Amino acid sequence: MKVIIIEDEKAAVRNLKALLQEVKPEVEVEATLDSIAAVLDWFAIHSMPDMIFMDIHLADGSAFEIFDHVDITCPIVFTTAYDEYALRAFKVNSVDYLLKPIGKSDIEKAFHKLEQLQGPEQGKSPDNALLQLIHSLKKQESYKTHFLIPVKGDKLLPVSVDMILLFYIQDCKVKVVLVDGKEHTFPQTLDEITECIDPSLFFRVNRQFLISREAIKDIDLWFNNRLSINLRCKVSDEKVLVSKARVQEFKDWFSKTH
Template identity: 75%
Template sequence: MKTVIIEDEKAAVRNLTSLLYEVKPEAEIDAVLDSIGSTIEWFGSHPMPDLVFMDIHLADGSAFEIFEHISITCPIIFTTAYDEYALRAFKVNSIDYLLKPIGKEDIEHSFEKLNSLNASGSSSVGKQSSQDMEWLQLIHSLKKQENYKTHFLIPLKGDKLLPVSVDMIQLFYIKDCQVKAVLTDGTEHYFPQTLDELAECLNPALFFRANRQYLISREAIKDIDLWFNSRLSINLRYPSISEKILVSKARVAEFKEWFARKKCNK
């Protein structure tokens, strides 16, 4: 079984490798990749492996960005310290979602699920056993209980905190390696959270992750240009931000669907 490990923590790689060989001695590790960039490059020049173990937080961003550039058609087992990405993981053909620290029993259970899929003739991604579907339904019910952020306290100079409601925020973007928010009055403030963290704690009906640098609301959008290779170029209402915000071809349909949900989600 040819396997690829996508993980940026060396200790986690060592632990996973040891457990994998213990549970599946015949496994072959074709590659250990530690970033979005190296993963895209590797899959672009190598045949598809039989299985992928994938961490979510990588050296250069969220692993979900990988799927905006390439298609991974083999089974994927996600390994992470965070439980809030489970629904999103199943949308990209995950067969299991393991929370760190990972033990031998976790790996054994994952291979039992994989064997069950193979035995039922549903080994192709996108098809799930009844056990997977029950687990997915549980995640759906937990997701309904999730409380998205409605307010923030922004730290200001002079030991002050500025209370801001989410509906006052037009967009978040990365500038000088820090996250800034633009408010409805045009003022900008630095945020201590990363863009990945904000994307996970905000209602996805209100904000769209256009690319690695921008998380935008509908109200921030001035107009949209059709761009090369079937992409979209979003222009903002704020002249201080002149950069073109490109939405990849793979996410154009998702963006249009998100934008069209405006009335039913407001």
């Protein structure tokens, strides 16, 4: 197996080489490259390796710039001291994202993941689990964080998601309630809103209500093992009930930390 290491810290290169020799002695390190420019020059005259270990912060910029110039088709293991680039890493051919300092078990797990993805045939496509993870991460990135709400006919009110307590349906219209208690008619359906807003922040308790944690004053145990949610602001004469089938899901959602 031929690999290249893209890393601008000499100590990190030495550590990685030693770990590769220990974990996978058959690995041949074809090159160690410390900059974007060096990587582009290398790929201009060399074929694709079997695997790349890539740091994100290089001497002349972000390693993600490389993908604007080179179509990298081999698996990539990112090695970095920063965790905020994990989502972006999954958009390219990443099989793992290792945080420094990197140890032997990290390298072992990375190769184990690669073997699972490739299966018995080299080059086999990633399995459903990874595809679902990538889909989930991309979807998470696309969740709306701001809305423009029509008000007074000729104006648009900019509203961030953290300003919203809940959405609900009244008289066949969708209403949004803000943290200041003000209500506005919302142009989208509740189904459309549910699809585009982060489900970790809002829960669809029933067909009529999509609520945030901050909207909840307290909760009553109701008949037939259901829950009745008391809102901080009264918006409807109807009780906000969580069905028996969704009670556990609601509890799990409410208790999650982010």
